[in-house]
Amino acid sequence: MSFLATLRVALSALRVNKLRSALTMLGIIIGVGAVITMVAVGAGAQARVEDQIRNLGSNLIIILSGNFTSGGVRMGSGSQPTITEDDAYALQREVPAVQAAAPALRGSGQVIFGNSNWSTQIQGTTPEYFEARQWEIATGKALDQSHVDAGAKVVLLGQTVAQSLFGDADPVGEIVRIRRVPHQVIGVLERKGQSMVGQDQDDVVLIPISTARKRVLGGRQVKSRNVSVISVRIRDGVDMATTEQEMRDLLRQRHKLAPNQEDDFFLRNLSEVLAAQEASSKVLAYLLAAIASVSLIVGGIGIMNIMLVSVTERTREIGLRMAVGARGRDILTQFLVEAVTLALIGGLIGIVIGVTASFAIGHLAGWRTEVDLASVVVAVGFSGAIGVFFGFYPARKAARLAPIDALRHE
Amino acid sequence: MSLIHTRDLAKVYQLGENEVHALAGVSVDIDEGEFIAVMGPSGSGKSTFMNVAGCLDVPSSGTYRFNGEDVSGLSADALAGIRNRSIGFVFQQFNLLPRTSALANVELPLLYAGLTAQARLPRALAKLEQVGLADRADHHPAQLSGGQQQRVAIARALVNEPKLILADEPTGALDSITSIEVMALLQDLNRAGITIVLVTHEHDIATFASRLLAFRDGKVLSDTRNIPANARDLLAARRDTPLPA
Numbered sequence: 287m288s289f290l291a292t293l294r295v296a297l298s299a300l301r302v303n304k305l306r307s308a309l310t311m312l313g314i315i316i317g318v319g320a321v322i323t324m325v326a327v328g329a330g331a332q333a334r335v336e337d338q339i340r341n342l343g344s345n346l347i348i349i350l351s352g353n354f355t356s357g358g359v360r361m362g363s364g365s366q367p368t369i370t371e372d373d374a375y376a377l378q379r380e381v382p383a384v385q386a387a388a389p390a391l392r393g394s395g396q397v398i399f400g401n402s403n404w405s406t407q408i409q410g411t412t413p414e415y416f417e418a419r420q421w422e423i424a425t426g427k428a429l430d431q432s433h434v435d436a437g438a439k440v441v442l443l444g445q446t447v448a449q450s451l452f453g454d455a456d457p458v459g460e461i462v463r464i465r466r467v468p469h470q471v472i473g474v475l476e477r478k479g480q481s482m483v484g485q486d487q488d489d490v491v492l493i494p495i496s497t498a499r500k501r502v503l504g505g506r507q508v509k510s511r512n513v514s515v516i517s518v519r520i521r522d523g524v525d526m527a528t529t530e531q532e533m534r535d536l537l538r539q540r541h542k543l544a545p546n547q548e549d550d551f552f553l554r555n556l557s558e559v560l561a562a563q564e565a566s567s568k569v570l571a572y573l574l575a576a577i578a579s580v581s582l583i584v585g586g587i588g589i590m591n592i593m594l595v596s597v598t599e600r601t602r603e604i605g606l607r608m609a610v611g612a613r614g615r616d617i618l619t620q621f622l623v624e625a626v627t628l629a630l631i632g633g634l635i636g637i638v639i640g641v642t643a644s645f646a647i648g649h650l651a652g653w654r655t656e657v658d659l660a661s662v663v664v665a666v667g668f669s670g671a672i673g674v675f676f677g678f679y680p681a682r683k684a685a686r687l688a689p690i691d692a693l694r695h696e
Numbered sequence: 697m698s699l700i701h702t703r704d705l706a707k708v709y710q711l712g713e714n715e716v717h718a719l720a721g722v723s724v725d726i727d728e729g730e731f732i733a734v735m736g737p738s739g740s741g742k743s744t745f746m747n748v749a750g751c752l753d754v755p756s757s758g759t760y761r762f763n764g765e766d767v768s769g770l771s772a773d774a775l776a777g778i779r780n781r782s783i784g785f786v787f788q789q790f791n792l793l794p795r796t797s798a799l800a801n802v803e804l805p806l807l808y809a810g811l812t813a814q815a816r817l818p819r820a821l822a823k824l825e826q827v828g829l830a831d832r833a834d835h836h837p838a839q840l841s842g843g844q845q846q847r848v849a850i851a852r853a854l855v856n857e858p859k860l861i862l863a864d865e866p867t868g869a870l871d872s873i874t875s876i877e878v879m880a881l882l883q884d885l886n887r888a889g890i891t892i893v894l895v896t897h898e899h900d901i902a903t904f905a906s907r908l909l910a911f912r913d914g915k916v917l918s919d920t921r922n923i924p925a926n927a928r929d930l931l932a933a934r935r936d937t938p939l940p941a
Contacts, residue, residue, distance in 0.1 A: 288810065291807055291810075295807070298796070298800075302794070302795040302796065602791060603793060605791075606791045606793070606804075607804070607808070608752075608776065608779075609750075609752060609779060609785050609791075610779065610780060610785070610804050610805040610808060610852065611776050611777065611779050611780020611781070611805050611808035611809060611856075612776060612808045613772070613773045613776045613777075613808075614772060614773070614776075615773075616808060688753070689752045689753075689776075689779075690747050690752040690753045693752065693787070693791070
C-alpha cells in the first residue's frame with residue numbers, strides 16, 4: 287500500500303474521531319504555544335539588555351585621569367588631569383586592536399539661541415568620537431578632521447538640547463552661542479536615551495576639541511594638551527583583557543611611570559556590568575524555555591496515552607484490516623502517521639497561538655517579546671518527533687497483534 | 697486438486713497450566729465450488745479450523761495446502777497477501793468500519809492490494825450493486841439494517857474476486873427472514889463458482905449447504921453430503937404465506 291493511501295487512511299481515522307483528535311492535539315497545542323511564547327518573552331528580555339550594551343558601545347573602554355602623586359602626597363583621583371589628547375592618538379596608532387580612540391574635553395556652560403537658553407554639557411572632541419561611542423547623526427553631518435584642524439566654530443546638538451532650543455524646527459545651519467562664542471549648528475545627534483545610571487545622554491553639545499580648548503572652555507586647559515576622558519572602542523572579536531593590558535602598558539610608558547608607581551589613570555570597561563545582566567537574562571530565558579518544554583513533553587505523553595487507548599479500542603478494526611490483507615507494516619505506518627499528524631497539526635496551531643500570545647503579551651504587558659524563528663522551527667520539529675517517539679510504541683503494539691486475536695478481541 | 701487440503705492438522709493452545717487441543721488431527725479435502733457447512737458445539741474446534749483455513753492462524757502441526765500451496769510455513773506478510781487476494785471473510789458481527797461509508801468499507805481490501813482510487817471505485821461499486829446496495833454506497837453502517845450491513849460485508853469479501861469465502865456465523869446476528877436472504881446471496885455466489893465454507897451451529901442454516909462437516913473435540917465427527925434447500929424458493933414461499941396475526 288502506498289504511503290499516500292496510508293496517509294489518507296490515517297487522516298480519515300482522525301476525522302472519524304474528531305473530539306478525541308482535538309483533545310489529543312490540545313496537549314501539543316499548549317506545549318508548542320507555551321514554548322514559543324516563553325522563548326519570545328525570554329528573547330525579548332535578552333534583546334533589551336543587548337540593546338543597552340549596543341547603545342553604550344559594547345566594546346567601549348573609558349580612560350579617566352587617575353591618582354596624581356606630587357611630592358609624596360597622593361591627590362584624589364581626577365584632581366589633576368593626567369591623560370592627554372596625544373595619548374588618544376597614540377592608542378589609535380599603536381594598539382592594533384583599537385578601532386577608534388576619541389579624546390574629549392568636558393565642561394559645562396550655557397547655549398543660547400535667539401531668546402532661549404539652555405545649560406548643558408559641552409564636549410570638545412574629534413571625529414573618532416562617533417565611532418567610539420557608536421553614535422549616529424540624525425540630521426546634518428558629523429565633525430570631520432578639517433573642523434578640528436581649523437578650530438572651526440561648528441556644533442552638533444544632542445536631542446535634548448535641540449528640543450529645548452528649537453522645538454520641532456530644524457536647527458541645522460542656525461547659529462547658537464556657546465558660552466557667548468557663536469557656533470554654526472552642522473547636525474543633530476541620534477537619541478541615545480538614559481545611561482545606565484539614569485543620566486540623560488542627549489543633554490550635550492559636541493564641538494571640535496581644538497575649538498573647545500582655545501575658545502570655549504579655555505582656562506588652564508588652553509596651554510596643556512590634557513583631556514577629561516578618552517573613549518576607546520575595541521575591535522570586535524579581540525580579547526578585551528589582552529587589549530586592556532596593551533593599552534595600560536602604552537599609557538604607563540607614555541606617562542614615564544616607574545614599575546613601582548601606581549597607574550595615574552583608570553581604565554573602565556562599562557560592558558562588564560551589562561554582561562552580568564545579560565547572563566542573568568539568558569538564565570531566565572533558558573528557565574522559561576525549560577518550563578515550557580515540560581508541557582510539550584506532557585503533551586507528547588498525552589498523544590501516547592490516547593494512541594494506546596485508540597489501539598485497544600480499535601483492536602477489532604485492526605484485526606479486520608489484517609483479515610482483508612493489511613500487513614504489519616501497513617498497520618504500523620497507519621498508527622504512526624496518525625500520531626505524527628496529530629502532533630504536527632497540534633504544532634501548527636500551537637505556533638499560531640504562540641505567536642499571537644507573544645504579540646498580545648508584548649502589547650498588553652508592554653514587555654518586549656521577540657518571536658524567534660529558530661524556536662518556531664524547533665517547536666515544529668519537536669512536535670513531529672514527539673509524534674514519532676510517542677506514537678511508535680502504540681503503533682508497534684497494534685502491528686504485532688495476531689490477526690485472529692485482534693478479530694476476536696471483545 | 698483440492699482448494700483446501702489438510703492432513704493431521706493440529707492446533708494446541710497453552711491456557712495457563714493446561715494444553716487445549718483445539719484441533720486434534722483434522723484431515724479434510726474441500727474442492728473448488730463446494731458449499732460446506734462446518735457444524736459443532738462451541739469448543740468443538742470448528743472456529744479454529746476456519747481460522748487456520750482462512751490463514752488467520754497457523755497450525756501447530758500437520759499440513760495445510762491452500763490452492764496447492766503449502767501455507768504452514770509462510771510469513772505473516774505472505775499470509776496477509778493470500779487473505780487479501782484469495783479469501784473473503786464474512787463475520788457474525790459484520791466488522792464494518794464505523795463512521796465510514798459502505799463504499800469505503802468495500803474498498804478496503806483493494807486499498808491493501810495497492811489499487812489506486814480510480815481503480816477501486818468502479819470495482820467496489822459493482823460489488824455493492826451485486827448485493828443490491830448500490831443506492832446505499834454513501835451510508836454509514838449505523839444507517840443500515842443488520843441484513844444490509846451483512847450484505848456490505850459480503851460485497852467487501854467479494855471485491856478482490858476470491859476463490860474462497862469463509863463465513864463465520866454470518867446469520868448469528870440476524871432475524872430468520874434476513875438470514876435466509878443472506879443464505880440466498882451466498883448460494884448465488886456458490887452457483888457462480890465461489891467455494892463457500894460456512895461455520896454455524898444452526899441446523900436450518902446448514903441445510904443450505906451441499907456438504908456437512910461436523911466437529912467434536914477437535915476432530916471431524918462426520919462428513920456427509922446434503923441436498924441443499926434452495927433459499928430463494930424458501931423466500932418466495934414465505935412471502936406467499938403471510939405470518940399468522
